Amino acid sequence: HKNATHKSALTTKQLVYSAVAIALAVVCSMIKLFDMPMGGSVTLLSMLFIVLIAYWYGPYVGIMTAVAYGLVQFVLEPIFYTIPQMLLDYPLAFGALGLAGFFNKKKWGLQIGYIVGVIGRFVFATISGVVFFAAYAPEGMSPLAYSAGYQASYLVPEAIITLIIICIPPVSHALAEVRKRAVEA
Numbered sequence: 001h002k003n004a005t006h007k008s009a010l011t012t013k014q015l016v017y018s019a020v021a022i023a024l025a026v027v028c029s030m031i032k033l034f035d036m037p038m039g040g041s042v043t044l045l046s047m048l049f050i051v052l053i054a055y056w057y058g059p060y061v062g063i064m065t066a067v068a069y070g071l072v073q074f075v076l077e078p079i080f081y082t083i084p085q086m087l088l089d090y091p092l093a094f095g096a097l098g099l100a101g102f103f104n105k106k107k108w109g110l111q112i113g114y115i116v117g118v119i120g121r122f123v124f125a126t127i128s129g130v131v132f133f134a135a136y137a138p139e140g141m142s143p144l145a146y147s148a149g150y151q152a153s154y155l156v157p158e159a160i161i162t163l164i165i166i167c168i169p170p171v172s173h174a175l176a177e178v179r180k181r182a183v184e185a
Helices: 002-008 012-029 046-057 059-076 083-103 109-132 143-167 169-183
Strands: 032-035 041-043
Touching (some): 012 041, 012 046, 012 059, 032 143, 041 143, 046 059, 046 083, 046 143, 083 109, 109 143
């Protein structure tokens, strides 16, 4: 019984690390290297802190933390037209960052998980763009191509910057040390 409960409930340590990660992600989301005209921006490492939680604790805690972060982002910068659009752009798009947790036991799991999480966010944001913002596509341009290009224009640069930073040896060693502390019993 004890193990079954432990698997489905967050530990106090996981909750604390998740809350700190959300706070750090929010602060980093405010450090905008480039702002897009209709939402989205290249920020400094804002998605990394959420992906770290998924990488450390797996998909269950990662997705819950990422969805919570998406809701915080909605509260801070609400772009709201309809409930389905809000769900796609916030809890689902940001929640997809938690998919990184499925790679937490793999070699290069942080990097692979980060890429998968960003791709997940890209997919939900692109769907939202096609369904709710197709009118912004230039005359004669496919709403899918427009939305995918728009999302990629801010997600890809941030992903590249983050991947370069986390692959720098002192940074990867520091992240490994923090992970040990985060997951030790």
